[in-house]
Amino acid sequence: MKKRYSERRYIIATIIIVVSVLFILRLFYIQVIDKSFQKMADNNAIRELTEYPARGLIYDKNGELLVYNEAVYDLMVIPREVKNIDTAELCRLLNIPIDIFNKRMLAARNYSPYVSSIFERQIPKEMYGFVQEKLYKFPGFYIQARTVRKYPLPIAAHALGSIGEVSQKVIEEDSYYAPGDYIGLTGIEKYYEKVLRGRKGRKKVMFDAFNRAKGRYMNGDYDIPAVEGLNLYTYMDAKLQEYGEALMKGKRGSIVAIDPTTGGILAIVSSPGYDPNLLVGRNRGKNFKALIEDQSKPLFDRALMAQYPPGSTFKLVNALIGQQEGVLFPDTRYSCSGGFPLGGGKVVRCHGHASPLDLKQSIQVSCNTYYCKAFKDIIENKKYKNTREGFEAWRSHVIDMGFGQKLGSDLPNELPGNIPQAEVYDKIHGKNKWKALSIISLAIGQGEIGITPLQLANLGAIIANKGWYYPPHIVKDIGLPDCPNPLFKKKINTGIDSSYFEIIKEGMLDVVEAGTGFGVRMTEIKACGKTGTAQNPHGANHSLFLAFAPYDNPKIVVSVVVENAGYGATWAAPIASLMMEYYILGKVSRKDMENRIINGVIKYSDK
């Protein structure tokens, strides 16, 4: 009987073989056919850490550091990986209350349980060591090192700009950025973002189930090293900038100083300003709020964005256009008996001076009548069919001289200013129903006209160069001190013949030697200038001055605007003159003037 059962061994053997074959098939499926496990394994153990390269530094023209980097540490969290942690201990370590902790964890979880988010920004240096040491106790948390910007000198906040966290919109547009990354927001930090940021690197690190780093994946074969950002070397003279900011203390307005031979911006001041270090670090939000709410608008970059009527400085423009249009000559004389009659009893007033004046003298003395008459001649030139055409010819010259448009500098926040188009007057007066008299205020830089201080300085460069300019820009070299910025190398021609500029220069020289700018005359330097007193419907007149020096081979052009300060000669001229003295001679000897200006405060009433 027992013999029969020996056949059963085949059944048992079959069962063994069937099960084993099943296993082999299953293994084949999950190991060879289904590739998803490999991916899951990598996700388990391999984490990609981003290496943030150092952002490029920014230097002034003498190699002085304007912007550098400091390491800060953000505490990041991946909510899903946070298991069984001693919350109380972590709160103690970070010095935050438990309810804040819970709030942040909730926010992180809502953002994503799988993707890391910032838990604590910029842990102070003193805390970093302690936290890093104990971090192994808290799976799911890790530290991300970052750099923030620091400014050794509290100057040039507007021009240098600031960096901040990248917005969702940018992340969507440019895949280079991840949430929490920093990006240049204003100034040259923004303009040269791609150059300054370098390129992020990638480190593949193996982590175990307890969130401990276990070494580089494949010895770093798959790592991509970070590429450091390139440094920027600017035209800015830190000492000059500092000096300009001191001069403008207590006043609102701006200074723009340019080297006409290169278009390089030597200094650019917008007052009131602020210490750029305020917008860095943990107190950034608080400080920003205070600055935004400040009625004097320190964040507003007046040099690029404030639009003022140029006042008498605009006469230079008309003088050039008049010559170019063939209606004005160096010896063109107009008489002035205290004003230019508009008809109907209205007069454009002028101050007392000799009469008649030729072109050079008209600049020196700044005669309004002269320019009203010249303007009329320009607009109602017989060679044009009608006033409108004449106006449009005039306007296109103005545009060519850098007004009414952005100059295309590397400071991103330029505004174009406003040179009104014919349509504006059509609307006001009716089509073809207006003549030069209706728009005569344009002759002396008043009325519906607005320019920015940058454009004014650029005008100075045009005159200094006798007819052309480089777009004003601040960065000279990129990467190394002798690697020129490839942009802004194209000379822009204004279309005004260079022969017409000599008389203008002479006139401007006379302004300082014996004219409206006499008070700022220097013995060591032959400086040229033009005063401007811009009428301001909202309050006191603005004080303007445009200057360059020395007369032969100008090295520096300065435009100054001081809001609500009255005559150009009183405030703007001394500031411009002191700036030029400081730049060219390296020191200032006119101490009285300097003290008056530095200690001078203009009272502003804010609505």
Add this chain to the structure above:
Amino acid sequence: MRESHNFVGKIDWITVGIYLVLVIIGWLNIYSTVYNVQQGSFYDFSNDFFSQKSGKQLIWITTSFLLAFIILIIDSRFFSQFAYAFYIIAILTLIGVLFWGSETSGSRSWLVIYDDIRIQPAELAKVATNMAIAKYLSTINIRMEDIKTKLIAFSIILLPALLIVLEKETGSALVFASFIFVLFREGLSGNILIILFLMVLLFVLALVMNVFLLIGVILALALLVFIFMRRRRKEIISLISIVVLATSFILSVEYVVENILEPHQQKRINVFLGKETDLKGAGYNINQSMIAVGSGGLTGKGFLKGTQTKFNFVPEQSTDFIFCTIGEEWGFIGCAVVIGLYVVLLLRLLYLAERQRSVFSRIYGYGVASILFFHFMINIGMTIGLAPVIGIPLPFLSYGGSSMWGFTLLLFIFIKQDATRLQIL
């Protein structure tokens, strides 16, 4: 045929060879799981060596070799003669553990002998039970067909199993179910196997699909059978009773799962059936295990290069989940080789068992094959998601002194039996 004069006998070196290969593979993989990537020295024979698992396993292996050696020297009749004695000792030890055992993670299954040295009596009980069953069923005039025989046989098997269940080691207790193959070979009706299989099937189906739908299917099948069968009274009664049994079984499944099973057991079943994706507990084990194995690809990541097992993603990676290391580091080819080795071993054991002259030896041999097969099937099945998580070791590969001794004893007692098979009078 020349009679062997040496008292050792004619050892089957194929079996011994496979044993050695598996033991070595096991040791290499245990070494890999404790290998520290950053320190990375192959020869870590510092003082730490024996405090690590790889060092300790070496101790278990060498002591097992010692045990094997002793067994091969002892007279083979020693085992059959003292089978019952061993069985009683095993039972007593199992009872002893219940009172004096040290508790670890929910189960009370270890006996502390001295300080750090502990054993799990359950592992040794398998050997003793195998001997007892072999002894009982080889007794003259015992026939499997008799009801009395069946009852006693089941009792011999059930007693230690129940004691182990009381230890809260249900997984180890389940191993005793493997004796069904032994009984089957000795004459137990194959229907029992089929019924058991169907019960497992219904159990799974009842959990996975709508209970009433399932009953409906059973009724439909019964109807079909009814239409096509002979309408004899006896058969109709059988049919109806089967339907009733099946239905009540199905209905009871849910009750059993919810009220009789422990929560972690419920979870493991649910996770296995895909009703739950518990990514933290039981589900985590299986998930990580499959990731580890699956990520091995065709040829594996290479010795000592498995990231999942080395970085503690797979729990119990040197014991219950040792196969993961093989899967991750040696890939499909490695797995196929290991499975192949086991299959050869098991089939070889069947072959050896059949050529035994002594009934005791044959039954014992089948016991060895059945127990090893059960471990093999459940353990590997578990790591690749084909079986619920039941914590039982992979023979010769898993880390652990008790299991290494247990399996070595189990195997070598049979090797000895086989070696002296021609000396039986």
